[in-house]
Amino acid sequence: MRKLKYLDYWLLVPYMILSIFGIVMVYSASADIGTQNGGSPGSYLVKQAIYVVLGLMILTVMVLMNLQKLRDKTVLKYAGYVALGSLFLLLVMGQTINGAAGWFHVGPVSIQPAEFVKFYLIIWLANVIAQRQDRIQLEGWWVTMRQPLIICCGIVGLILLQPDLGGATINGAIIFVMILASGFNSRLAKTIFVGAFFIIVGVFFPILIKISELGFAKNVYQLQRIVAFVNPFEHSQSVGQQLVNSYYALSNGGIFGVGWGNSIQKTGYLPEPNTDFIMAILAEELGLITALAVIMLLFVIILRTTLVGVRSNSTYQALICYGAATYLTVQTLFNLGGVLGMLPITGVTFPFISYGGSSTWTLALVLGLVMNISARQKRYRATH
Template sequence: MKQPKKISKLHYLDFYILLPYLILCVIGILMVYSSSSYHLLDSELGTASKAIKQTSYFIFSLICMGFMYRINLTIFRKPKIMYFILVLTFLTLISLPLIGTSVGGAKRWINLGILLFQPSELVPLVLILFLATNLSKNNTLVPFSLKDHKGSLLVSLFFMILVALQPNIAGASMIFILVAVLFLSSGLSPLFMSLALIGFVALKRLGTVVLLSIPTDWMPDKFSYLVTRFEVMQNPFIDPTGKGFQTSNAYYAMHNGGFFGRGLGNSIQKKGFLPAADTDFIFAICIEELGLIFSLVILFLVFFMVGRLFLLAIKSKILYYSYLYIGCGMLLCLQVSVNVGSLLGYIPMTGLTFPFISYGGSSLLILSITLAIALNARGSELREQYKLGGMI
C-alpha cells in the first residue's frame, strides 16, 4: 500500500482562527497608538512609543505561537511535566509579595524587563491543560464521578483561592466559570451545574447587598476596593469626579462615538478624561473613534473565533483535543465578556483587558499561546486523519 507523503504541519493551519487573530492584533496596535498618543505627547514622550512596544509584543507573541504550534501536545499529558508546571505556577503566585511589582496599588505583576507579566493570567491556561488531561484519561466520555475527579476539583479550588487572595476577585471568578464549564462538558449533571450557577448568582447578589448596606470597617484594606466597584456598578454616575470617574467617562466616550464614530485619533475622552484609555477602557475609545458598527465587527471577530473553537470541540473525535478547544474558547469568551460587561456596568469594574486590542504584553502573550494550543490540536488532529487516510 502506498504511503501518503509527509506534509508539513503548517499545511493544517486553521485560518478561521489565525486570520481574525492577526486582524485584531493589527487593529490593537492602531488603537493603542491612537488612545495613548495624547497622554504621551502631554508627558513629552514619543507619541508612538507604546504602539512600538505593542508591535514588539505582537512579534514576540507570534514567535511563541510558532513554537507552541510546533511542539507535541502529548508532552502536557505526562504527569511529571504537568506537575512541574503546576508547582512552578504555584511558586510564582506565592512569590509575588517578594518579587512582584506594584501597579495601580496591587502587586500582581513581575517585571521581566521586556514586559510586565501577570502570573494570574497564566493560571486559567494551566488549568485548561491540567483538566483536559485528567478528564480525558481513557478518551471516553463517562458520567462524572466526584471520586474520580476529586483531585482536579481540589487543585482548581486551590488556585482559585490563591488568585482571589492577590486580590483578584475577577480572575478567581473567571477560573470558577471556566472550571465549571469544563466539568459540565465532561458529563456532570446539568441539574447539579444549574443549581451551582444559581447559587453563584445568588451569592453574588447577596454579596452586593451586604457590601452596600452594612459597615465595612472590618474588611482588610486590600479588599476595600470591592465596595467602591459595587457602588459604581449600581450607579455609574454616583460620583463623576471621584469613584465613578472612570465608568462615567467611558459612558461619555461611547455616547460621543455614535454609529460611525468621530474618526481615528479624534477621541475627546482620551485627553485626560478617561484613565487607562489604552488598556481596560480601550473598547470605549474604539466606539468613540470608530463607531458602534465597526466596534461590533471587532466583537464579531472575537466571537467568531470562540464559535469556531466550540464547533471544533463538537466535531473532534479525540476527547483531549475537544477539552482543549472548549477551554481555550471559553477563556477567550470570558475575557471579552467580562471586559465589555464591566464597561457597560453590568458587572463591577475588573481591570481585565480586551483581548488582542488592549495595550500590554502579558495578556497578549497568554491569549496568543492559548490560540496556538488550539491551532496545534487542530493541526495534529488533521494530520492524524491524513495518515489514516480519512477525510480532512
C-alpha cells in the first residue's frame, strides 16, 4: 500500500477525467440506440459505468502488483496459450460485428481478445528483450530475436485473419516500436518501414480499390471501407455513409457545438455513434474546443508514459512504457484518422471515451502498469 503515496497524478487525473467524461458521452451518443434496440436510453450508460468501475479496480491491482509476478515464466506461458487459443477459436466461433469475427459473446458482454493481446504482447516482449539484452549485443539481433519475432508475426496474422485490420496494425506497431528499442538496426528499420508504406499506398490500396469498384468484392467489408475512404461522397448512400455523416457532425458542431444531447447524426444517421464515431458526436455536441481538450488530456498521458520510460534504468520497465505509449498513440490516430477521413475506417475505438469493456479494461491494465513503474521511480528517488 505504500505505493499509493507515490501515485503519478499526471497519469491518474487525466485517466479519471477521461473515463468519467467517457461515461457521459456514451450516454449521450447511445440513448437513441438503446431505445431502438428495445432497451432503455440509459442501458449503455449503466454498462459503461460498470466497465469503468471494474477498470478502476484493475488499475489499482496493477499499481500495487509486484512486477516480478508478470515476469514469471509460468504466468507468461499460460497467458500466451490463452491469447493464441482465443485467437484461433475466433476463426471458428467468433461473433461477427462490422465484418470481423473478433468477439466472444459471454452473457451480456462481448469480449474482444485482440484488445487483451495488446497488453500481453507488451509484457511478454518487454520480458523477452530484457532477458536477451546481452545476447543481442554478443550474437546479433536476428539470431537472438527471430523466434520471438515469428511468434509476434503469427499473433498479428491471426488477428488479420478475422479480419481486423485496425487491431492487427496497432499490435504490429507495438511490436515494431519495442523491437526498435531493443537495439534493432534503425537504418534497416527505416528502409523496411518506408518500403512497406510505399507498397501499401502505391500498389496494395489501388489494387483493392479497383477490385472493389469493379464489383468483385461487394460483400467484403474491409475493401468497402477503403473505397469509402477514397471517395466517400460518391458512395454516400452505401459504404461512404459513415464518413459523410461524420463530416456532417463535425460541420454542425463548429467551435462550440450544438449542446450536449442535441446531436442530429446520432439519431440513426451515423452508425456506431457510441464506439468508432463517438468523437464525431462529441465534436458535434460540444464543439472543436472540447474535442481538442480531450485530445490534449490523452496527449498528457502519452507524454507522461514516454517520460516514465525515458527515466527508467530498467530495460524491461522502459520497454513497457514505450509499448504503452505506442498503443495509445496509434489507437488515437487511427480513430481520429477514420473520423476525419484521413485514414480508412478500421473500427478502432477512441481511448477512454468510446463504449466497450474490452478496451476499457485493457487500457486500465496498461496504464496501471505504467503507474506502477512511475511509483517505483518516485519511491526510489525519495529514499536515495
